[in-house]
Amino acid sequence: MRAVTVKPGVANSLSLVEDQPEPAPEEGAVLVEALAVGICGTDHEIIAGEYGEAPPGEDRLIIGHESLGRVLEDPTGTLQPGELVAGIVRHPDPVPCPNCAVGEWDMCRNGQFTEHGIKGLPGFARDRWRIEPRYAVRLEPALARVGVLLEPTSVVAKAWDHIERIGHRAEWQPQTVLVTGAGPIGLLAALLATQRGLAVHVLDRATSGPKPELVAALGASYHTVPVNDLPFEPDVVLECTGAPTVVIDVMCKAAPTGIVCLAGVSSGGRIIDFDAGALNRALVLENNVVFGSVNANERHWSMAAQALSRADQSWLESLLTRRVPVERYAEAYTAEPGDIKVVLEFGG
Incomplete structure (x- = not known):
């Protein structure tokens, strides 16, 4: 063997x-x-x-x-x-x-x-x-060509499960989602966001290749500008790059009562000079939540299988x-x- x-x-x-x-x-x-x-x-x-x-x-x-x-x-x-x-x-x-x-x-x-x-x-x-x-x-048999995507989909299914649990701490009516990174996790996170009927924006550095077309095919918007230049404040952010500057920027960009899910793992070893006090002030005064998410349990795997079947x-x-x-x-x-x-x- x-x-x-x-x-x-x-x-x-x-x-x-x-x-x-x-x-x-x-x-x-x-x-x-x-x-x-x-x-x-x-x-x-x-x-x-x-x-x-x-x-x-x-x-x-x-x-x-x-x-x-x-x-x-x-x-x-x-x-x-x-x-x-x-x-x-x-x-x-x-x-x-x-x-x-x-x-x-x-x-x-x-x-x-x-x-x-x-x-x-x-x-x-x-x-x-x-x-x-x-x-x-x-x-399902129909997933024979793409079922290998189940594991990464389970990761974002868990992320969405926890986002929604946190969101329901109050009256929650999210409209806009920002996904940073258009790798497999980011694209699948965007897929699950569109399945929830939300306005989805995906940010990535790539200006050519398949990523912009894949995002457009979801009915989502594709951006290559810095986070701070985006003309909106997202209600939900799924950060899938792990890039330290992007992580900081999305925490500052979220709308009031916004939720930031960190799904990308940073490599470490890079020091960034930023105003931690200003970030703390924004998170506290706007009731924002930042949390990390990794892996998935049986419930999320089942949710992922359903999401792939609908896609x-x-x-x-x-x-x-x-x-x-x-x-x-x-x-x-x-x-x-x-x-x-x-x-x-x-x-x-």
């Missing part, structure tokens, strides 16, 4: 193992044939040796956390052979913490969670993988800018200009 692996903490240790053992029954009752694995910035950071944790007793980690597969067998009867599924990435910690104990493992408080392809669990970039039925999310399938397929067979794995993990979402394809 083939598997794409790294040695955690060792830069550029990516390799395709041709004789990987079959997944152990202990990994889960459901046996799945891999169809595709999406690639994101997390994978590149693991390949660079920045983080990643192999399963206990192993020195290599099978990567890949954005999955799409077809069920081969499920002796529990929960799933049927041939059904499309994606594997939930994060599993609750063994203690468990109060959040993990009630299924909110995306909000784990003690950090002892595990994650497929990232932290302590083998990933999905292998010909076959196993998972417990509760962590397998069904997908224009040709638009979703346009996000998948490169499909690379597993035999050419090195190409898939090498970024190219114009990439939005690169997919590593397996047989089947």
Whole structure:
């Protein structure tokens, strides 16, 4: 069996193992044939040796956390052979913490969670993988070409879930949404915003390529000007770049009672001179909220599956800018200009 692996903490240790053992029954009752694995910035950071944790007793980690597969067998009867599924990435910690104990493992408080392809669990970039039925999310057959987008969609589904929960602290009638960054997360965040009937604006540096057209196809507005030059104050901001200056600017730009969701991860190491007192004053006097959001739980994965089913399938397929067979794995993990979402394809 083939598997794409790294040695955690060792830069550029990516390799395709041709004789990987079959997944152990202990990994889960459901046996799945891999169809595709999406690639994101997390994978590149693991390949660079920045983080990643192999399963206990192993020195290599099978990567890949954005999955799409077809069920081969499920002796529990929960799933049927041939059904499309994606594997939930994060599993609750063994203690468990109060959040993990009630299924909110995306909000784990003690950090002892595990994650497929990232932290302590083998990933999905292998010909076959196993998972417990509760962590397998069904997908409609119509999503066979684009179902690999379920994991990143679950991330923004969670972001929207929390935005709406916060919004209902008072009478809440949002009209305008700003999404900063037109990568996969930003575009999917914009998709879910348009599905809510909101006026959507997307800001990105790209002036050419597919991003402006993808935004226009959603009926949203595309901008390349600095945040401070935008002619409106958004009720909701989803910050998906992690760029420190953009993070600060959107917090200052939000409308009164506005909500800013930080979904991009900053690299750190950059010091910015700004007036923290003025920012504090604005947040307090305008009743604004700024919060961070990462990962997703089972509820959000189900919400994401519904959102993908409602979306224009040709638009979703346009996000998948490169499909690379597993035999050419090195190409898939090498970024190219114009990439939005690169997919590593397996047989089947």
